[in-house]
Amino acid sequence: MIGAKVNEPICASQTPVDVYFSDFFQVPPSLIEEYGAFNISLLSDLPLFIDPFLLFTSRKPQFRKLHDEIIEYLRFLRDKSTSTQLESGLIHALYTFHEVRQTWLGFSTTSNRGIGLGNNFAGALHRNLGKIFGSFGNEQITRASHLEKLCLIESGVGRDKISDFTTNLILKYLVEYTEVFARKHIQRKFCRKLLVRKCRFDYRTETWVHETHYLPAANSDFVLLTPKEILTKDDTWINRSDLIREFDGLPESIPDDQLRAEVNNYFLKQLPKKPTSKEKSNAAASTILRFPELIDYFIRYKEDHASDAASLSAKRVELSRQLYIEQFKQLAQLLASGTSFYATKGNTYKEAMERVRFLKDVIENKGGHRIFYVKGKPLEREEDLHILYRLTWYASALDVSREVNDGRGPVDFKLSNGSEGKTLVEFKLAKNTQLKRNLEKQTPVYEKASDARKSIKVIIFFSAQERKRAEGIVKSLKLDNDPNIILIDARRDNKPPGSKA
Numbered sequence: 001m002i003g004a005k006v007n008e009p010i011c012a013s014q015t016p017v018d019v020y021f022s023d024f025f026q027v028p029p030s031l032i033e034e035y036g037a038f039n040i041s042l043l044s045d046l047p048l049f050i051d052p053f054l055l056f057t058s059r060k061p062q063f064r065k066l067h068d069e070i071i072e073y074l075r076f077l078r079d080k081s082t083s084t085q086l087e088s089g090l091i092h093a094l095y096t097f098h099e100v101r102q103t104w105l106g107f108s109t110t111s112n113r114g115i116g117l118g119n120n121f122a123g124a125l126h127r128n129l130g131k132i133f134g135s136f137g138n139e140q141i142t143r144a145s146h147l148e149k150l151c152l153i154e155s156g157v158g159r160d161k162i163s164d165f166t167t168n169l170i171l172k173y174l175v176e177y178t179e180v181f182a183r184k185h186i187q188r189k190f191c192r193k194l195l196v197r198k199c200r201f202d203y204r205t206e207t208w209v210h211e212t213h214y215l216p217a218a219n220s221d222f223v224l225l226t227p228k229e230i231l232t233k234d235d236t237w238i239n240r241s242d243l244i245r246e247f248d249g250l251p252e253s254i255p256d257d258q259l260r261a262e263v264n265n266y267f268l269k270q271l272p273k274k275p276t277s278k279e280k281s282n283a284a285a286s287t288i289l290r291f292p293e294l295i296d297y298f299i300r301y302k303e304d305h306a307s308d309a310a311s312l313s314a315k316r317v318e319l320s321r322q323l324y325i326e327q328f329k330q331l332a333q334l335l336a337s338g339t340s341f342y343a344t345k346g347n348t349y350k351e352a353m354e355r356v357r358f359l360k361d362v363i364e365n366k367g368g369h370r371i372f373y374v375k376g377k378p379l380e381r382e383e384d385l386h387i388l389y390r391l392t393w394y395a396s397a398l399d400v401s402r403e404v405n406d407g408r409g410p411v412d413f414k415l416s417n418g419s420e421g422k423t424l425v426e427f428k429l430a431k432n433t434q435l436k437r438n439l440e441k442q443t444p445v446y447e448k449a450s451d452a453r454k455s456i457k458v459i460i461f462f463s464a465q466e467r468k469r470a471e472g473i474v475k476s477l478k479l480d481n482d483p484n485i486i487l488i489d490a491r492r493d494n495k496p497p498g499s500k501a
Contacts, residue, residue: 018042020042022039027186032181036227038105038228046104048320050230051232052070053302053309054313058230069169074147103167103226125150147162149299159239171198174224174226177226177227178216186216196210228321233313234316238299244281250297250298253297356458367495369489372460382432385429389427428457429466435469456484458488461490462491471487474487
């Protein structure tokens with residue numbers, strides 16, 4: 001186990017640190033900010049997504065028009081499905097979509113390739129068109145129709161599916177939004193006329209139409225900008241988690257005394273004498289299925305608090321900009337200018353270990369720990385560690401894939417270099433409640449399933465208590481002398497005054 005400070009020789013790297021849209025297309029970040037777009041990374045998806053409710057509640061007519069167009073398409077699907085028996089091929093053509101990976105938004109931190117909207121989503125939407133969306137345009141409780149209603153009742157349809165569907169239906173707007181910026185601010189050598197598939201829907205022919213547009217291009221594909229004000233993080237404003245969590249107050253919003261009494265009575269009958277939080281959630285879900293009109297009352301509540309949606313999303317997006325752009329780029333610059341991180345070559349295990357050691361040195365000794373803190377609080381999600389790792393690993397010639405699942409569950413990263421073998425790299429927070437289980441059982445299983453020769457486990461801690469916990473777990477597993485377990489000290493209270501966050 002490596003827990004002490006690293007004293008590696010330092011040499012400057014000449015590798016340019018091109019990470020973001022502004023880097024690749026040589027435009028000042030301020031121009032992107034003034035245009036209202038998010039300065040995406042072209043190396044890894046960032047965990048942001050489009051929330052259709054932000055279109056609905058926007059003060060800008062063009063965004064509200066986009067929401068209307070989404071509902072128009074859903075009405076078309078509903079009317080089409082009820083008037084004729086749709087063949088499987090037509091369902092596939094009208095209901096399934098690829099992820100619009102060119103936005104570089106979503107939940108894949110390896111690159112920008114997601115799974116898109118396949119048959120499962122198509123089936124869920126098709127099943128519920130008449131049931132859930134039957135009143136589109138004729139709502140009695142809510143002010144308008146909302147696509148997110150699907151995720152409230154259908155399991156497996158979450159924020160990513162809702163966002164992907166929304167992105168596909170407003171694709172023409174995003175293309176034209178980016179094209180305007182490209183013609184005005186990006187050099188011609190970085191742009192091309194490229195085909196955009198399924199750019200818009202033609203109601204006359206009832207087909208999706210491809211169009212050619214002048215767009216910024218990287219790796220033979222176009223890149224799209226997205227307005228910040230329609231982006232959010234963590235979840236859509238209308239979501240199932242809030243529906244279940246806020247169920248206790250939901251019956252009180254029902255004006256019908258009899259219905260309110262029936263809902264309360266049914267809910268209480270589902271509960272044991274001393275219910276756990278899980279049993280309360282299950283009872284709430286059961287009651288919602290019994291009284292589906294509760295969904296409309298919940299949506300109306302969300303509509304009544306629409307201003308909160310915009311302000312909360314704006315705060316989340318700004319924190320994301322600070323963390324994923326400002327702070328992560330600072331780390332890449334520290335690694336490029338102060339170490340051999342980006343010049344390191346060799347077999348997969350050696351390169352992985354050397355880069356982890358450089359990362360450790362920069363975090364512990366050169367102020368790199370600061371990038372882990374937002375408004376004085378340390379990172380809470382391992383997903384953010386994985387994004388950081390990908391953004392700082394980009395210069396490698398190795399095949400770096402994230403959360404590889406070889407049948408035994410996912411591992412954070414798998415690196416391969418042809419016949420030279422594979423190396424697994426896991427990044428964990430010391431406070432992770434599953435840390436001991438992961439070190440004891442999961443990684444050996446992953447190694448065998450992935451045919452990997454070695455694996456490196458990186459554990460990051462933010463306090464003396466977290467360090468003590470991590471070291472205790474490692475020692476209890478008799479791994480304290482294992483050179484492949486790396487502890488990284490990202491504390492603030494033990495750094496020199498000049499490097500405090």
